[in-house]
Amino acid sequence: MVKVGVVGSTGYAGAELVRILAGHKNVELTVLTSRQYANIQFSNVFPSMAGIVHLECEEMSMDNLCEKADVLFLALPHKIPMQIVPNFLKRGKKIIDLSADFRLKNAFTYERYYQPHCAKELLDKAVYGLCEVYKDKIKNTDFIANPGCYPTSVLLPLIPLIKAKMIDVKTIVVDSKSGVSGAGRSLSLTTHFCEVNESLKAYKVTKHRHKPEMEEILSCVVETDIKITFVPHLIPMTRGMYTTIYARLAQKLDFNDIQNCISEYYYNRPFIRICPENIQPDTRNVKGTNFCDIGLAIDDTNNCLVLMSAIDNLVKGAAGQAVQNMNIMLGFDETVGLMNASAPI
């Protein structure tokens, strides 16, 4: 049993990590930290875990964490991980960081969208943990920058097609829809039930921080500078992320061409499911799971491709992919602890 800890365990991504790791047969949860709930039973903060998780939340302490765990998941606000990761790595710990601190290779971009970076020397060392694309690199690292939820939902359907030069990369439009849990557990009018329920709106239009993350990976994949249009929307549901991508086809192609391209790229990858023609993904089908369901359609009248992807923003978009990354790093089957189905409703 590998000893693992969750640093920042009482936010939504952290709590979801605890839930998944508590049911993982190859690891033992040994330490949970929480600034806000230090010295309180984790199951008092999340009574759904009563009878299942018996740990108490602790203040974050480098020595304590290093003593108790060999793999550490960091589910902390941006800015904190870059301050502590160097130390963890020096002590030989394996790190999976769910924040944005090490996702971008380009420090300049990071500093423009976030804040000054104090551990730039590690940017190149961090492996971008998009499991279905970078599995080989993930196997051979001890430091993962876990992808953002929007980028996961955008990159998985797009990468096979841009690699195959099937679409005109200058025409990519991304319209994403996210459940409210993506905004985290901290309080704001934006997440007040009465303000969100029976409501729908776009936010951070063209300015969301995940846009440069997608652009950097896409540009890297095809070795050319790609700019996309990206608009996220807030949807009155707790979990789920739906992304609709529009792009002109680079040539005349039909449904089968596109579907085959994606299927072959993800051959034997258990968490990618491709929908048959005329069936679209639905966030309901991936809720609580690590699946990414992908659908597609072609508008013949203007040679436009429509790609759709559905993930659970807290699982494939955060905690689930983090555990998948751990599985790959540690040489486990990548599905351990993650192969549950979503409830039928």
Added chain:
Amino acid sequence: MVKVGVVGSTGYAGAELVRILAGHKNVELTVLTSRQYANIQFSNVFPSMAGIVHLECEEMSMDNLCEKADVLFLALPHKIPMQIVPNFLKRGKKIIDLSADFRLKNAFTYERYYQPHCAKELLDKAVYGLCEVYKDKIKNTDFIANPGCYPTSVLLPLIPLIKAKMIDVKTIVVDSKSGVSGAGRSLSLTTHFCEVNESLKAYKVTKHRHKPEMEEILSCVVETDIKITFVPHLIPMTRGMYTTIYARLAQKLDFNDIQNCISEYYYNRPFIRICPENIQPDTRNVKGTNFCDIGLAIDDTNNCLVLMSAIDNLVKGAAGQAVQNMNIMLGFDETVGLMNASAPI
């Protein structure tokens, strides 16, 4: 008091017409029909109307309707209106048809997307009731084809800009999101609470019947053939429609250029509200009202314009716009009965 009737009063659009007309100071509701609930008090079908609406639903009968009302709203399934409208018009009635039967001028397109048309000779007579665009024609007709909900949400923000040649009409992508009431009151698994709640999916991708309606109007406005990409999505909320439109700008333009173009086009039109920079529309703000809120943003990195519109699909997208059409036809102020605010939550 003008005598008005609602034919098909127990579907959602019909019932919403009843609600609005019951509070309209210049008209008297004199007859309601319903096939399913004939001979039942309307307020037994919709107890929310108890104490307010005292009519009984009746079977549809041409003579009865013509005797009791001078203006008739048809809230019927497609295919029925084309069978009865000719007769109503012959008898001198004013007709506002909420179905798609007379929206398209091109009978060939209608028959491709719907079914054979049996009153083609009236297609040219019907005025497309997009109030803010065709007010003059509406004033001078007695037969309105009330626009579809998606087209209303798409055409209102787009028309001023394509008229001003500000956008490249070959690049229009429309991503719409609709509440469940758009699917109507009839039963299907698609509208079962448990199947929709906490769910999000695209449907009829590139194939929705409202696409040719938008394309015909847009093409007519600029006198050139326009094809758009259109994907509707089903959202877990009862009411509300949100449309996000993407298009390349035809030249370098900034926020003010676009905003001024739309503002000037809709000068003094009370139901169009344009959001300030960095504020986006929200369906919550238009719920239960006849407003169309419009927002916009420009992505400088690729000269892409993002337009957003929010309407209530049952009001500005159906019953409200129908009443606005009546107001204009009858020479009333166009806001009579429609100037309520949405609840704050």
Added chain:
Amino acid sequence: MVKVGVVGSTGYAGAELVRILAGHKNVELTVLTSRQYANIQFSNVFPSMAGIVHLECEEMSMDNLCEKADVLFLALPHKIPMQIVPNFLKRGKKIIDLSADFRLKNAFTYERYYQPHCAKELLDKAVYGLCEVYKDKIKNTDFIANPGCYPTSVLLPLIPLIKAKMIDVKTIVVDSKSGVSGAGRSLSLTTHFCEVNESLKAYKVTKHRHKPEMEEILSCVVETDIKITFVPHLIPMTRGMYTTIYARLAQKLDFNDIQNCISEYYYNRPFIRICPENIQPDTRNVKGTNFCDIGLAIDDTNNCLVLMSAIDNLVKGAAGQAVQNMNIMLGFDETVGLMNASAPI
């Protein structure tokens, strides 16, 4: 036109007052205060009011308020009204206070459940504004303590029956269910969308502050000390309050006996609607309205009466009843500005 002001206009009850008063033909809204949003356009805080309300929020100032308005609605947190009401009354203003500060006649009870009271001398002067029960007193006062939402939903169905001695007052059990807006607009984990959505729980079991309010009124009505059991529950919907009341019948009675008793008591009162046998109230039918729908059933096997009531907690449970109180005080028809129907869905 009577000049009215709303003190505390940007909480949910305050904003709902603004919405209703903006559509009231006999009054002019002249002043809105808000501590948090002072000097900001009200319609920037609530964009749903854009084009309808053109006032700016102001800091609360006694002189300013008294100068601009003759009737003042106080939608403030408990404790503030008792500090300012004496002054308003001295200056001859009519006051409708939506807080709990003057609802209880018994200062001792108030101080046990709330805090020390600094204007006890006014407790007897305030009229408890349960419109359908205390209309005569309301007509002749200038100072209303507007009832709490739970008490309104409990007292309206119960009072006719306890007056008629039809139920055993020692056996009253009240199980109430409230939408989330009852918790107000301030931020807490309790109202975070993700914590409330798809969730249901009881809270403040047997200890809610509205319990003594109900008990005082019930006891006063029958001039005997009544204790009830009261459990409120939080429901994942924005608005609506549903109360189910259980009590043993004092004698053998049937549906008609009970229904007649309630109907007669509320004869000609437009906001009380009594459901036919086997039809139950539904919060959906009263949403956004001032109606209180009442249903009832008798369990023959144990002579137990079940009463059900549905109100909109922000309208009949707060802002709507406040306006109804104003109408009665000022000698208007009590329905002015309040006679809209709920939307069919």
Added chain:
Amino acid sequence: MVKVGVVGSTGYAGAELVRILAGHKNVELTVLTSRQYANIQFSNVFPSMAGIVHLECEEMSMDNLCEKADVLFLALPHKIPMQIVPNFLKRGKKIIDLSADFRLKNAFTYERYYQPHCAKELLDKAVYGLCEVYKDKIKNTDFIANPGCYPTSVLLPLIPLIKAKMIDVKTIVVDSKSGVSGAGRSLSLTTHFCEVNESLKAYKVTKHRHKPEMEEILSCVVETDIKITFVPHLIPMTRGMYTTIYARLAQKLDFNDIQNCISEYYYNRPFIRICPENIQPDTRNVKGTNFCDIGLAIDDTNNCLVLMSAIDNLVKGAAGQAVQNMNIMLGFDETVGLMNASAPI
């Protein structure tokens, strides 16, 4: 691996059985039937199961079922199981019936609330599968009548206390609240999203079929005739059942007395969790799980006990308890396949 089949696998309880059994390490799912979806891949009906369940739905055939499985779960509408169970039992199959057909021992009561019964001779043979109460009987039978959802939520908190004679059984009032999935997957206006969302209502007041089921078990437990008052309510959420029970205490008792009584009765039963004082159960904490969370409070002013229970109506209220029954029948640990935590949100 024990071979199991689900008869009626495409209703909500059936599909939930499939989901749970697909992750159960001691059984193999070998056959699924569905009248409506015969010859269709189960994962086409429920795409959430794609990649996990690979069976095709079949028409129900006695021979086929008996050949392929040793344990059969019947998730069928009432009336069908009584026609087929005798045959299954004759062929030596183990049966867990989720319908009401064999829950009541009293055929007269069954026939009054349901329809004529054609297998009365088996009523005494069926064991009522309330696992925490009848474990010993369950171990020694091959025929389980799985309890209804409402009865499960009512009986678990009540039985320890009425056995201990702590409450006055003549005063029991049960107010239950259920998510919409309790109404099943078939179509009706009652489950139309727009009719349920933002709505709350009582239904089948005092007349619900689960009332006699509770009364029979309660009466049997204390060997005296018990009548309760029972009102179920429909809540706008997919899953979850919350029951609030009111009863007078038979003597003066405090929180600890009650809590100890329940704790001792359920000592070492992993699916019963009792909340600490002043903490109430929440359906969110049991969603997707087999837990029953129980809370309690005492109203000193009138010696009234309030019990609250939260279950997932499709798991502990149906499919989960069915699998727990199978585990007990087959001698497995009762938690196999059922020990997952609910998601934190």
